[in-house]
Amino acid sequence: MRITLFLLVAVSLVFAQTAQDPTQIHHDCYYNTPLDTIDYAKGMQLKTQATDSTNISNEPSLIHTVDISGIIDSVIDTATIEVLSHNGKISHILAAFDIGKGKPISLSRRILLRNFKAIYAEESPMTKALDSLWIFIPLDTQVKPSDSIFIKGYSALYKYIWSEYDCRYDHTNYLSGEIFVYPNTSQS
Numbered sequence: 001m002r003i004t005l006f007l008l009v010a011v012s013l014v015f016a017q018t019a020q021d022p023t024q025i026h027h028d029c030y031y032n033t034p035l036d037t038i039d040y041a042k043g044m045q046l047k048t049q050a051t052d053s054t055n056i057s058n059e060p061s062l063i064h065t066v067d068i069s070g071i072i073d074s075v076i077d078t079a080t081i082e083v084l085s086h087n088g089k090i091s092h093i094l095a096a097f098d099i100g101k102g103k104p105i106s107l108s109r110r111i112l113l114r115n116f117k118a119i120y121a122e123e124s125p126m127t128k129a130l131d132s133l134w135i136f137i138p139l140d141t142q143v144k145p146s147d148s149i150f151i152k153g154y155s156a157l158y159k160y161i162w163s164e165y166d167c168r169y170d171h172t173n174y175l176s177g178e179i180f181v182y183p184n185t186s187q188s
Helices: 002-019 022-031 125-129
Strands: 038-041 045-047 066-076 080-085 090-094 106-119 135-138 148-163 168-182
Touching: 038 045, 038 148, 045 125, 080 148, 125 148, 135 148, 135 168
Parallel strands: 045 148
Antiparallel strands: 038 080, 066 106, 066 148, 080 090, 106 135, 148 168
16 A cells, blocks of 8 residues: 555656656747747847847947937827837837836837937947937926937837747837936027
8 A cells, every 4th residue: 555655656746847847848939939030129229139148248238328419309109119020020019118227117208309419439239229210218208399308328128038938028128318308498
């Protein structure tokens, strides 16, 4: 009787461990990876791979910033992020950003700038992605057309990384920068 009980416990433990084997989960996800990869996010750095190295100078990251200025031409409330998939499909995703500093996720506005200037020390993934028609600011920032704006340390990052653990893409949008708005007070 003891041998039968021992065998039942041993067999159940073996099956329990096999069912929870994380390598089996990774193996199944590896062969079932969806093909909806993102190739481009307008005006944003695109991070599609986890960082394995300590040298991230050329990898998309919030450490890459640009000081930008311009005159606001248009304001789009509750903005969307435009992404291009590898198959040519264009999608729009609600632009909700993690703006850090202990603040909750924030919806955003998209501003289009004229008389646009970008100041940076060296080229980076952010300078390459920068687009004066795709500048994001938190929704609670009060701006209107013809206001001047300066953003110190602007960076926008769209992270879209396949998680073998969850068998899905993890995506998060990040936004950083200190915003200064100079209202247009002229009466035209």
